[in-house]
Amino acid sequence: MHSLPLFHRIAGARVVVVGEGEMAAAKARLVERAGGIPCPETEAHYARLAFVALEDGHAAQTAALRLKRMGLLVNVADRPELCDFTLPSVLDRDPVLVAVSTGGASAGLAKHLRLRLEAILPQSLGALASGLSAARDRIRARYPDGDTRRRAIDAALQEGGRLDPFEPASAEGVDGWLDRTRADDGAQVVDVTLASDDPEDLTIRQARALGRADTVLHDPQVPETILIRARADAARAPLPAETPASGLTVILRRS
Template structure:
């Protein structure tokens, strides 16, 4: 079970309350401005939906959080996760790709160090690939009219070693070639997985990949939630027996 629901909130052109001075307050203002928002004072809270509070005094911070929450704002209080409606992750920026690493307020330092590790792994070209895929959206829809076929084709291209491997610095240059040469959609298919363990860490790489790309997930009642949660969150989930026709990739989970 996750502690927080990760969301990417668009604040460009909107006001965000920032209360606080000094290093912490300045950092929050930079964060807001970096995302295109406009830092404002508490007097303009009626124009805002979000607020950052960066005050050293705990009582002042609690009072400010209460006032702004009462006005309907979502509040972040620096260094006091118990007072936060939302927390700010450590951000890896490969515009338009954003990778947010959070710990639900447990340790900002840990999130930062994880981001620094990923910085070394992910090429700057990742943003170019994302932008190319964005501008090719209509071409992808024309090539793969069915949403499931389109998703599966893209998954196959983006896998490690695929023509659009995100870690390959030249992948953005290959989008047109992929669209021209991509295989015809495989159509609906059903794959059974017989689980030998209740531990999701024991899934094979292939099994994990299938769960991550599945359109429909059918499972025996005894399959643990920890395994089910490895599947796409928006996949159709139904407990066996299930007899209705399905399209796309269907994975059936059974206990061995």
């Protein structure tokens, strides 16, 4: 990855915006939309982040270096080489945020990827997220064990599940899911023989299984480019290895 993706909370915090005109105004609007307070460079000692929106390249670089020396993280419009952080194109389904970034390579590409996602992600995503948040205590009470709880949530949110995020009706279904479903504590094993070492050759079913797996057992020669398709917190072990007695295990074998 070229960057570490983070969502930075700025509600009530000052954020420096240097510049004039529409480019600077757009940065100020973005700060305000996230709950921050745009402020001039004279208030930089109160801030942690800064946006520089100046057309003149030398002036932009000088302002960025000045702010960095004060300890601020700086974004410089249209100059990714001067940026400590870049701005993604954001799809907003509050409280769900989907950010698309090219690391400054092409803002236009990021925008059009976001527009494609806008067309397929329902407006009800935000309501579903809020419903799950409100039900957090009930979910913990229903499924006290963390692994069992995660498997139950995975089953509900998967394609065709009771809380399928792509189904608008799911936003109203959290209470019904908690009232009717039971967690499956049994073990499930998905045995995959890879067609190649290219992760693009994974089938949709295989990619989804990797994304949900609790444990990944694999031939030692399976490349990292495929293994990273699994959840970051999934257990990994090279074959031969014992299959766990619970949860979803994906076994990856080379053909």
